[in-house]
Amino acid sequence: MTSPQGRLRPEHPHSRRVADLADAFALVTAGGAGVPDDLETTGVTVASGDVLPGDVFVAVPGARTHGAAHTAQAVASGAVAVVTDAAGAAVVAGIPEAAHLPVLLVEDPRGVAGHLAAWLHDHPGRRVTTVGVTGTNGKTTTTYFVEAALRRAHEKTVVMGTVELRIGDEAIESPRTTVEAPVVQSILAAGLERGATAAVMEVSSHALALGRMNGLEVGVAGFTNLQRDHLDFHGDMEGYFQAKAQLFRAGHAQRAVVVVDDAWGRRLAEEAEVPVDTVATHVGAPEAATADWAVTEADIGLDGVGSSFVLRGPDGTEHRAASPLPGLVNVSNAALAVVLAHRAGVPLADAIDAVATAHEIPGRMERVIERRPAPDERPLCLVDYAHTPDALVLALEAVRPITPGRLVIVFGSDGDRDQGKRPIMGAIAARLADVLVVTDENPRSEDPASIRAAILSGVREERPDLADVHEATSRTQAIHDALDLATETDTIIITGKGHEPTQEIAGVFHRYNDRDVLRAADADRTARAHEQQGQHA
């Protein structure tokens, strides 16, 4: 079966000789067998399940398996050659289906994969305007803000991120925040083929640590912030910072825009190897005096939801701007996006105008049910992706000012991920929300009840009597419970899963989406109300 990513490959890919690829990267063949002179390739992949006929299969050693062990599947799908390390070549030598294939040796197959793909597709990243956004929180929101601005100057754009992979209006679900390096290159190549002239992408720390950006030098790199997350992978904050910092080295970006609200951003701006625009987004903070760009005023509550703000530019000129989404964090994201898009060539006024009206960002403070008075009587219901302690604080603080009644939160915490944050998240919710419904997020291989217990231990620190604290053993039930508990003056915020289309429980991905469940629960209540009215009539 072809991976859906195949749909975002170029329809008419460059065809290049495998011998030229070997020459270009000084690759030697394992065991002395040569590369047939007329052997051509049209694609590169690191995943055997994604191979299309004509691909070079780059077999990468991983934490779980060596890609080389999956060469038979790659061959069956039409791989024409294998690039791998010595250990991989030894594995391939034992696979009869691969006996006819040239095997090219390289020390670091994962590191070279993006460069091979960039070479094959003739460096598509050099022929489109590119923006990459990294940081713990705000990547998705900022990316969509930037895309809205880029669209003022480019008819067709490419978006790659957590929510989707999209060329113009053609989108597929994204398997992760940043796809493998050869996929980045083939999507850019497909974008160019279909007339896209600009691309904006989210860049995760995993991507930087695992070479997924190799082969691409983005035009402008953006940094939002660095907060506790992914310590299971990076070990400590220093390791996490160093991974992010790679995007700001020569060869990875031409220039950068860095939010300097936190100490990590200030350090990054100092250590970056490329020209940097600094942006201070906290009104009155000391950084505002020295940053190139600064938010000098911000008012929450524009249209009852978003915020208006003033952005001072490097020449001292003040620009009136706005964020369409609630909370000061989105002022931060909007300010960063405006400067990123401007540095990527969009006139400043157009960038400001476009960002101010970029409402639709899936699962990011998404307004799913509007506040409605009786007879319907519904609370305002938001779906938000906050899944780190800092993001949770900011999300709850953003929603408090637009909540006349009680703040109701439905939340959980991921299984098989940083365990330390569970009680911290519980304590934050207990402190900043009024009513808590503790439930599951993606339990993965863990026992869901023990994850909830860890969250509840943090809740108890703040609220020993567990008043207004509920536990629901399914997320769907939790959402129904929240709707039962809330009245029209309350706000329900469902955090942690955002746009996610599935819930992973015990190794199985179930179709699940907070927004859809919320809408169904809302429709269910409406139907029940009508039924009751019918009975009373």
Ligand SMILES: CC(=O)N[C@H]1[C@@H](OP(=O)(O)OP(=O)(O)OC[C@H]2O[C@@H](n3ccc(=O)[nH]c3=O)[C@H](O)[C@@H]2O)O[C@H](CO)[C@@H](O)[C@@H]1O[C@H](C)C(=O)N[C@@H](C)C(=O)N[C@H](CCC(=O)O)C(=O)O
């Ligand atoms: C920690 C991490 O990122 N691991 C990635 C890493 O896994 P790994 O080194 O263990 O690789 P492996 O599974 O042993 O496989 C080795 C090689 O064999 C290949 N293979 C494997 C099986 C097979 O049948 N056929 C095949 O070809 C794989 O494609 C791979 O190239 O390399 C694999 C492919 O090369 C990735 O699939 C895998 O991402 C896993 C799925 C993952 O969950 N990554 C997450 C943590 C991630 O990257 N998240 C960030 C966002 C984080 C955030 O901000 O929230 C992201 O960018 O999405």
Ligand SMILES: Nc1ncnc2c1ncn2[C@@H]1O[C@H](COP(=O)(O)OP(=O)(O)OP(=O)(O)O)[C@@H](O)[C@H]1O
């Ligand atoms: N600039 C910011 N600073 C802190 N928190 C933020 C910021 N922007 C957004 N958030 C919070 O973090 C959550 C995630 O936002 P968003 O999806 O834009 O970030 P992300 O970096 O893409 O996260 P992920 O990589 O986990 O998808 C939001 O729902 C919001 O609550």
